[in-house]
Amino acid sequence: DVGYDTFVLALPMAADSPLVALLAFLGGFSAATSMVIVSAIVLSVMITNDFINQFILRRSQLTSSSRGLDKNNLLHARKIVIVLILLLSYFTHRILGETNTLANVGLMSFTLVAQFAPAMVIGLWWRHASCRGAQLGILTGFIIWGYTLLLPNLASGLGNDSRWLIAGPWQIAWLAPTDLFSLGLESISQAVLLSLGANCFVYFLVPLFSQATLAERLQSNKFIPQLSDSRINSALQPLNYHDLGALLQRFAEKDASQLLVNQYFPTDKSKWKHPANVQLELLIEREMSAVIGGASARLILDVAKNEQRQPLEQVAELVDEATQVLKFNRDLLQSTIENIQQGISVVDSELRLVAWNQGYKCMFCYPEAALYIGRPVADIIRFNAERGLFSGEDINTEVEKRLAYLKQGSAYKYQRSHNDGRVFEMQGNPLPGGGFVTTYTDISEFVKQQKALK
Structure with missing residues (x-):
C-alpha cells in the first residue's frame, strides 16, 4: 500500500535501486523548494502592492501627502508577509494533508480558480456583462x-464530528455538504458543477435587473465589435423628408442646409412625409458631421430612426452642449491660423x-x-x-x-514650381490622433535671389 505522493520514490526502492530513489528525492525536493520560493515571493509582492500599500494610500491621502511605504519599509513588509504565508501554508498542510493527497489538494485549488472563468x-463575447454580475457570480x-x-x-482534517456532513444541518439530507441537493456525485465533480453553475446563473441574472454603467458599456465596445452600419440601418425605419429637414435645421450650417433642401427635397411639401432615400441620409449625415462630428451625426440619425429606445431630445441636448464646445474650439483654431502668413x-x-x-485659399486660387x-x-x-497645377x-x-x-503618415518637405512662375515650399506633418497638417x-522671391547669386 503506497501513497500516491510517494509513488515515484517507492518504485525505485521496490526495484532495490537506492541511487535512483535518491536522485528522484533530490529532484522532487529541488522542484518543491523552487515552487515554494517563487510562490511566496510573488504572493508577497501582490499582497504588499495591491492591499497593504493601497490601504495606506487611501488612509493617508486626505490627511497627508504620503505616497505609501518607502523602499525599506516595503521590503520589511514583504518579508513579514512571506513568513505569514509560509506559516499559513504549513498549518493548511497539517490540516488538509493528513486526509488528502497532493493531487486532491490541487483539484480543490483548480476548482476555486475556475470561478474566474x-x-x-463570457465577458469577451457578451455585451451586457457587468462588473457587479461578475463579482456576485464569483x-x-x-x-x-x-x-x-x-x-x-477542514472538518475531517481537524477531527471534528462530521456526522452532520452526511446527514445535513438540522438533519436535512439534501443540504448535506457532501451530497448537496442529493445529486449523488463525487465531491470534486459536485463542487465544480454546483459552484460554476451558480456562478454563471448569477452572472447572467444580475444584468437583467441592473443596467451596466457607462464606463462598462464603453469598455465592452473595445472588445465586442458593434453591428455594422448596414445591419443597424436595416433594422431601423427610414426617416422621412420632414424629419431630415428638422435635423438639418438644428445640426447643420444654414447655407448648406438650404442648398440640400433645394436640390434633393420635393418641391411639394405634402410629400415630405414620404420616406427619404439612403443617399440623402448619407448627404445629410456628412453635412451634420461638419458641425457636430461623425460619431454624433450617426448617433442622432440612429436615435431619430428608433426614438422609443432613447429619447431623441435628450440625445439632441447632449449633442448641442458638445457642439457649443466644439464650435468654440473650432473658432479659436480658425482665428489662430488666419493670423499666420503661411497657407495651412x-x-x-x-x-x-x-x-x-485664407492664405491657403488665395495661394491656389x-x-x-x-x-x-x-x-x-x-x-x-x-x-x-x-x-494643370x-x-x-x-x-x-x-x-x-x-x-x-x-x-503613410510620414512627414515630408519639398518645393513645387507652378506654371505662373511661383514656387511653393510645402511641409507636411502627421497629427498625434491621426490626420495631417500641411503648411505652404x-x-x-527667395528662389529668384538664389538664382541671381548663382
Whole structure:
C-alpha cells in the first residue's frame, strides 16, 4: 500500500535501486523548494502592492501627502508577509494533508480558480456583462465551493464530528455538504458543477435587473465589435423628408442646409412625409458631421430612426452642449491660423478637410465652393490636377501619389514650381490622433535671389 505522493520514490526502492530513489528525492525536493520560493515571493509582492500599500494610500491621502511605504519599509513588509504565508501554508498542510493527497489538494485549488472563468470568457463575447454580475457570480461560486469542498475537508482534517456532513444541518439530507441537493456525485465533480453553475446563473441574472454603467458599456465596445452600419440601418425605419429637414435645421450650417433642401427635397411639401432615400441620409449625415462630428451625426440619425429606445431630445441636448464646445474650439483654431502668413490646411484621419486659412485659399486660387469642411482631400487634389497645377500628365497617378504620402503618415518637405512662375515650399506633418497638417510658403522671391547669386 503506497501513497500516491510517494509513488515515484517507492518504485525505485521496490526495484532495490537506492541511487535512483535518491536522485528522484533530490529532484522532487529541488522542484518543491523552487515552487515554494517563487510562490511566496510573488504572493508577497501582490499582497504588499495591491492591499497593504493601497490601504495606506487611501488612509493617508486626505490627511497627508504620503505616497505609501518607502523602499525599506516595503521590503520589511514583504518579508513579514512571506513568513505569514509560509506559516499559513504549513498549518493548511497539517490540516488538509493528513486526509488528502497532493493531487486532491490541487483539484480543490483548480476548482476555486475556475470561478474566474465565466467572467473572463463570457465577458469577451457578451455585451451586457457587468462588473457587479461578475463579482456576485464569483462570490456565489466561492461560497458554494467552500461549503461543498473546503468545509468537509477542514472538518475531517481537524477531527471534528462530521456526522452532520452526511446527514445535513438540522438533519436535512439534501443540504448535506457532501451530497448537496442529493445529486449523488463525487465531491470534486459536485463542487465544480454546483459552484460554476451558480456562478454563471448569477452572472447572467444580475444584468437583467441592473443596467451596466457607462464606463462598462464603453469598455465592452473595445472588445465586442458593434453591428455594422448596414445591419443597424436595416433594422431601423427610414426617416422621412420632414424629419431630415428638422435635423438639418438644428445640426447643420444654414447655407448648406438650404442648398440640400433645394436640390434633393420635393418641391411639394405634402410629400415630405414620404420616406427619404439612403443617399440623402448619407448627404445629410456628412453635412451634420461638419458641425457636430461623425460619431454624433450617426448617433442622432440612429436615435431619430428608433426614438422609443432613447429619447431623441435628450440625445439632441447632449449633442448641442458638445457642439457649443466644439464650435468654440473650432473658432479659436480658425482665428489662430488666419493670423499666420503661411497657407495651412488640416485633414483628419479619414483624409477629409477640416480646417484651412485664407492664405491657403488665395495661394491656389480656389473658388468659393471648392473648400468646405468634410470634403475628401482626394477631390481637392484632383481639382488641382485638372487645373494643370501638377507637372505629370496622368491625373490619376498624380492623385494616388499624393494620397500615398498622407496615408503613410510620414512627414515630408519639398518645393513645387507652378506654371505662373511661383514656387511653393510645402511641409507636411502627421497629427498625434491621426490626420495631417500641411503648411505652404511662397518662396518665389527667395528662389529668384538664389538664382541671381548663382
